[in-house]
Amino acid sequence: MNNESTAIRLTQYSHGAGCGCKIAPQVLDTILKTNLSSPDQQNLLVGNSSKDDAAAYDLGNGTALISTTDFFMPIVDDAFSFGKIAGANAISDVYAMGGKPILAIAILGWPVDKLPAEVAQQVIEGARSICAEAGIPLAGGHSIDCPEPVFGLAVNGLVDIPRLKQNSTAREGDVLFLTKPLGMGILSTAQKRNALSSEHHDLMLRQLMQLNKVGEELSALASVHAMTDVTGFGLLGHLIEMCEGSGLNAQIQLQEVPVIPGLDPYLQQKIQPGGTKRNWASYGHKVQFADTIQPEEAISILADPQTNGGLLVAVGKDCVKDAGDLLKSHGLYHTIIGEMTVAGEDKTVTVF
Numbered sequence: 001m002n003n004e005s006t007a008i009r010l011t012q013y014s015h016g017a018g019c020g021c022k023i024a025p026q027v028l029d030t031i032l033k034t035n036l037s038s039p040d041q042q043n044l045l046v047g048n049s050s051k052d053d054a055a056a057y058d059l060g061n062g063t064a065l066i067s068t069t070d071f072f073m074p075i076v077d078d079a080f081s082f083g084k085i086a087g088a089n090a091i092s093d094v095y096a097m098g099g100k101p102i103l104a105i106a107i108l109g110w111p112v113d114k115l116p117a118e119v120a121q122q123v124i125e126g127a128r129s130i131c132a133e134a135g136i137p138l139a140g141g142h143s144i145d146c147p148e149p150v151f152g153l154a155v156n157g158l159v160d161i162p163r164l165k166q167n168s169t170a171r172e173g174d175v176l177f178l179t180k181p182l183g184m185g186i187l188s189t190a191q192k193r194n195a196l197s198s199e200h201h202d203l204m205l206r207q208l209m210q211l212n213k214v215g216e217e218l219s220a221l222a223s224v225h226a227m228t229d230v231t232g233f234g235l236l237g238h239l240i241e242m243c244e245g246s247g248l249n250a251q252i253q254l255q256e257v258p259v260i261p262g263l264d265p266y267l268q269q270k271i272q273p274g275g276t277k278r279n280w281a282s283y284g285h286k287v288q289f290a291d292t293i294q295p296e297e298a299i300s301i302l303a304d305p306q307t308n309g310g311l312l313v314a315v316g317k318d319c320v321k322d323a324g325d326l327l328k329s330h331g332l333y334h335t336i337i338g339e340m341t342v343a344g345e346d347k348t349v350t351v352f
Helices: 025-036 079-096 117-134 184-192 198-208 214-218 234-246 264-268 274-286 295-302 317-329
Strands: 044-046 055-058 063-072 100-110 138-145 150-160 175-178 224-229 248-252 287-289 311-315 336-342 349-351
Touching (some): 079 214, 117 150, 138 150, 175 317, 184 264, 214 311, 234 295, 311 317
Parallel strands (some): 287 349
Antiparallel strands (some): 063 150, 100 150
16 A cells, blocks of 8 residues: 555655654753663663663563564655554564564554544554564554654564673674665655655665564574664664673774665755754764764764664674674675774774
């Protein structure tokens, strides 16, 4: 089902798009400052004291419950596609922790005086479709009258506790994989400005709807030490979270980072999401570039907000082939983009 031919363009009813709506990391730190110091309950394996993708709760039978929520304003114009993308993005948090999703409920904010209820129904149907692809029911939800359209899911999953993956458990010497190319923020901004090519439109939709199912399989590899999905803070932001949580630094090779081809014409037209600048303002002081790198060009890619982005995976060197082969079997990027290094006085992330 597809409503791209409709005259209603959902992106024109919101001030942001997808995970580019996320509050900047620096501001979020302020909001969560009090709660971050609160003690976690005994059975809470992963909670508010870390900047992970979801919460994890020990059920007492060797299994952990993974619980997460994610929602945002439209990143595409078509209602059905928006529902699928928002659903895939929310489900990704469970996969990023190595879990198997089991249940989802919807979160809907809708400007009932501006947009027909039938359009909201198409959003729900899109979410129901992606939930079916993930093998889970969309079992209910909650809705409110809202000035801008907002949609997402709250998702629960399960994982055997030894297979639980976090973003704070990388080890020195781990190599880094990124499973999807960067550039979603640039493409979604181009769409909002009516500047997106048809080829990039189709590519954008395919990637935005692609489930990160491989995370559940990666969790079976003991030497996959840490994992997170790259979303609104961009690759650099989520890598910095991995570094700080693990007490390490990182190096990445820019030429090995997967990037959607053909972005230069958009960048030359200054088509770039506002989230890129907000991201860089929050964590740019933690990044250094080699002399051979042009910082402005690198920042436009590495700080670009992603929606339903790829998995950033830290893998022990004894497991590089197994992890790479698994990613390759799923048709995902499987080139090493960098390495976790010992923490020092230098910047947290160095880009070569």
